[in-house]
Amino acid sequence: MSVKIRLQRHGKKQKPFYWIVAADARSKRDGKYLEKLGTYNPNTNPATIDLNLDQAVQWLHNGAQPTDTAKAILSYKGALLKHHLDGGVRKGALTQEQADAKLAKWLEEKAGKVDTKKEGLSKAQEVAKAKALKAEKEANDKRAAAAVEAAKVEEEVAVEETPEVAAEETPEVVAEVAVEETPEVALEETVAEVAPEETPAAEETSEETEA
Known part of the structure; x- marks a missing residue:
């Protein structure tokens, strides 16, 4: 099963609020998901992001592919860096x-x-x-x-x-x-x-x- 880390839209009209979820790539955007990883609120400046870093990195380790927006959020919160460092640890580089x-x-x-x-x-x-x-x-x-x-x-x-x-x-x-x-x-x-x-x-x- 192919898994994607993506945003699921919630909130009111013209005031979107997103959940960051790991979901089956075949499911609808706002349909069922496998796990909720955090939230993203673009209505504030700067945007408010609440992310479960360890769970997000674990899904990355398992092969989940983030969408472009989700990838930018994961990079902003350090999930991609941690995923990269964990790869270096597994290889014995550090x-x-x-x-x-x-x-x-x-x-x-x-x-x-x-x-x-x-x-x-x-x-x-x-x-x-x-x-x-x-x-x-x-x-x-x-x-x-x-x-x-x-x-x-x-x-x-x-x-x-x-x-x-x-x-x-x-x-x-x-x-x-x-x-x-x-x-x-x-x-x-x-x-x-x-x-x-x-x-x-x-x-x-x-x-x-x-x-």
């Missing part, structure tokens, strides 16, 4: 202690690199967050300053326009009232004064004529 020391050194260096990457990512996130907060604060300050300036301008315009309206409109109203009322009053008074004075004179003239 002792088990030497193989274990080399593997431990490699794992330590790898962990240091991962920690350095995590620290770099954390610092980058903090810097980005600080820049975003600063930009948001500046935008809020600008909006507040613009609102205050707009309020001042409106207040100044209101103060300047009110006296001008009163000064411009009042004389016109007074002038219109004067123009409309004065002629009629003056005409009526003139007629009233002239009529009584002129009537007797007319009567005296007619009497002299008759005489």
